[in-house]
Amino acid sequence: QVQLVQSGAEVKKPGASVKVSCKASGYTFTRYYFHWVRQAPGQGFEWMGMIYPSGGSTSYAQKFQDRVTMTRDTSTSTVYMELSSLRSEDTAVYYCARDTSIYGYTLDYWGQGTLVTVSS
Amino acid sequence: DIQMTQSPSSLSASVGDRVTITCRASQSISSYLNWFQQKPGRAPKLLIYAASSLQSGVPSRFSGSGSGTDFTLTIRSLQPEDFATYYCQQSYSTSLTFGPGTKVDIK
Numbered sequence: 001q002v003q004l005v006q007s008g009a010e011v012k013k014p015g016a017s018v019k020v021s022c023k024a025s026g027y028t029f030t031r032y033y034f035h036w037v038r039q040a041p042g043q044g045f046e047w048m049g050m051i052y053p054s055g056g057s058t059s060y061a062q063k064f065q066d067r068v069t070m071t072r073d074t075s076t077s078t079v080y081m082e083l084s085s086l087r088s089e090d091t092a093v094y095y096c097a098r099d100t101s102i103y104g105y106t107l108d109y110w111g112q113g114t115l116v117t118v119s120s
Numbered sequence: 121d122i123q124m125t126q127s128p129s130s131l132s133a134s135v136g137d138r139v140t141i142t143c144r145a146s147q148s149i150s151s152y153l154n155w156f157q158q159k160p161g162r163a164p165k166l167l168i169y170a171a172s173s174l175q176s177g178v179p180s181r182f183s184g185s186g187s188g189t190d191f192t193l194t195i196r197s198l199q200p201e202d203f204a205t206y207y208c209q210q211s212y213s214t215s216l217t218f219g220p221g222t223k224v225d226i227k
Binding site: 108110 | 218
């Protein structure tokens with residue numbers, strides 16, 4: 001069965017960077033895009049960007065263009081999202097999600113989420 | 121970016137009720153609309169894709185309709201496990217956007 005397992009919670013100081021991992025299993029890793037979406041406490045969802053594991057091409061939301069880097073390791077079926085220059089407003093749960101591409105960008109499986117807390 | 125709105129923002133309902141949630145896009149998105157359910161502390165769960173297609177494993181009491189800018193999620197007979205927050209999401213443009221959510225709680 002398809003599973004996306006993310007790395008554990010992080011606490012970071014303002015100005016630092018965080019790198020969240022998302023390990024996929026149960027299907028052919030390189031076949032589907034991944035997206036990263038975050039949800040601030042009590043808030044809605046914010047799309048951060050996407051990566052295609054086969055080749056590693058990326059597309060980032062303009063808001064995060066200069067601070068986010070998405071990579072993948074095909075040998076371990078893992079995608080990564082690194083966010084730099086953290087500020088308090090980056091405190092959120094970060095999710096990875098698989099895109100079936102069945103009709104547009106459709107996120108059918110999600111990781112369990114990784115809470116990133118930015119605090120001095 | 122395409123802006124998504126939902127109404128109502130919250131509603132109270134009883135088990136067995138029929139519940140309808142609406143979602144509106146700021147421009148036409150054809151049928152590129154998905155619906156998710158989220159429970160506290162959990163990841164979202166895909167319910168409906170392409171505006172009206174039921175995701176595998178989702179009970180048939182959930183249905184979606186609409187195209188262009190106006191969409192609807194209907195829960196035919198609300199069950200105890202359906203109390204949650206529901207979000208729409210446009211899958212038309214690369215910069216994905218979500219509605220603000222509709223919280224369904226127990227009357």
